[in-house]
Amino acid sequence: QGADGAPPALRDLDLAPLVEPAVDALRKERGAVQNNIGVLITRLAQSPRYKQTVRDLNGMESLHQIQLPRVQAQKAEAARRHRIENNTDARAAELRKLRAAQGRA
Numbered sequence: 001q002g003a004d005g006a007p008p009a010l011r012d013l014d015l016a017p018l019v020e021p022a023v024d025a026l027r028k029e030r031g032a033v034q035n036n037i038g039v040l041i042t043r044l045a046q047s048p049r050y051k052q053t054v055r056d057l058n059g060m061e062s063l064h065q066i067q068l069p070r071v072q073a074q075k076a077e078a079a080r081r082h083r084i085e086n087n088t089d090a091r092a093a094e095l096r097k098l099r100a101a102q103g104r105a
Contacts, residue, residue, distance in 0.1 A: 016053055019044060023059040026066060038067045 022044070026037045041059050044050040054060060083090045 015044065016050060019050055019053045019059070020057055023054070023057045023062060026059070026062050034066065035070065038063055042067075 019041075022037055022041055026034060026041055029037060041054060041063055045054040045060065045063070084094050085091075
């Protein structure tokens with residue numbers, strides 16, 4: 001919508017009525033659905049046209065509470081994988097941990 005070359009039909013499209021139901025759904029849904037709604041609200045909040053509406057509905061706070069732990073977990077997992085791939089000591093420790101877990105199973 002905000003792109004300079006956007007067609008008039010797209011520029012004139014008003015998504016404001018969708019913001020409130022999306023914020024409510026973000027709070028109620030779980031899992032992948034919640035993540036997808038979070039992406040939608042994030043994109044709406046990046047648009048000056050809808051940013052204030054998202055703020056008025058406390059959508060920013062909901063995004064922070066719901067999405068932040070998920071993003072932090074993804075970053076931690078990526079850092080762990082990077083450490084295992086690039087550090088021989090970390091790789092050996094991970095193999096020991098996996099073997100110990102298999103021994104208990």
